[in-house]
Amino acid sequence: MWWIYALLSALFAALTAIFAKIGIKGVDTDLATGIRTVIILILAWAIVLFKGSGSGIADLTKTNWTFLILSGCATGLSWICYFRALQLGKVSQVAPVDKLSVAIAIALSVLFLGEPLTLKTASGAALIIAGTLVLIF
Incomplete structure (x- = not known):
């Protein structure tokens, strides 16, 4: 089921x-x-309220708060850079380069989360990096 949400x-x-x-x-x-x-x-809070999941806010730990705040900051900075890149470049170049984040996320997940780096995962990341370089140059 996760892959349906990933495709969406x-x-x-x-x-x-x-x-x-x-x-x-x-x-x-x-x-x-x-x-x-x-x-x-507005959209995110409408979904929270519609689903009734707002009560879970009281259960958030200090760690949850810290990393959700950091994630929000990273998202905001990503969007600011993305919009500027879109204004300066072509969507067909900017969007794929932005997706280099997939390869970076794989590397960071190995380094910081201890996730295994399989041959399949490493190959996929290498292909993403190669494709990004083709689009840049």
Whole structure:
């Protein structure tokens, strides 16, 4: 079931690039990121309230809070850089380079989470890196 959500994530990420490229034309990218963030905030909290999962907030530990805050900061910085890159470059170049994050995430998961690096995973990461380099140069 996880792969269905992963494919939907990829679809929505692709739509994000297309919609953003059109939406940021002639707009300051930081302003565009701020607007996008407000929409995401409203959507995310609407889902939390609809599902009734807001009561779990009391169960969050200090570690949960720390790493969710760090994740939020990383996401925000990623979006700011992504929107600026989209304004300066082509979607067909920016989006694939952005997906280099997959190979970086694999490396970081091995280093910090102790996840195993299999031949299959390493090969996939290497192909992502190779594809990114082809698109850059």
